[in-house]
Amino acid sequence: MVRSVLRSALIIGFALGVNYATAAHAQNNNCHLQGGSLVCEAKPSSGTPAVTGAAGTPLRTAQTAPKGTLKNPYAAQEASHDQKLAEEGQKIFAGYGCPGCHGGGGGGGMCPPITNGIWIYGDSDDTLFRLVALGSQDLQAQGFTRQAIENIVAPMPSFGSIIKSDDDLWKIITWVKIQAYENTHK
Secondary structure, three states, rough: OOOHHHHHHHHHHHHHHHHHHHHHHOOOEEEEEEEEEEEEEEEOOOOEEEOOOOOOOOOHHHHHHHOOOOOOOHHHHHHHHOOOHHHHHHHHHOOOOOOHHHHHOOOOOOOOOOOOOOOOOOOHHHHHHHHHHHHHHHHHHOOOOOOOOOOOOOOOOOOOOOOOOOHHHHHHHHHHHHHHHHHHHH
């Protein structure tokens, strides 16, 4: 009975978090689902709407890049613990509704913490990019497997068509890794 109630609460909270993130992204766009992906038509100041859906998004990058080839362009800033970039990454994280599941500081909520240094599918930049872009189910379909266990387990939905650019996702990942380093080396 208790597990059933907890599971229902998790499902409802998860749905609210995804809905919040989608609404935040779609606030000034005309968005609809197409083939399981969120496709949006941006409303430019003039001319006809430009499609900014699956093509040119982290989802498209994760679907087309060969496994193991995605490299964080901010690796040097991550290694030097660039606080300005970390703050920018945290703002982007918050803007896409990620705190709805992972907490404002990434320390967890109804979903696993992401700033504690435990990487369920591994800590490579390629893996983390694909996890967020594809979601855990499609990541596993690409041959990735769990490498760690966390106290809270929940499926990660695909945010690859919600996050507007690869650059935004790399900045989020950079913040997460900097914060995880700081949290585990205090």
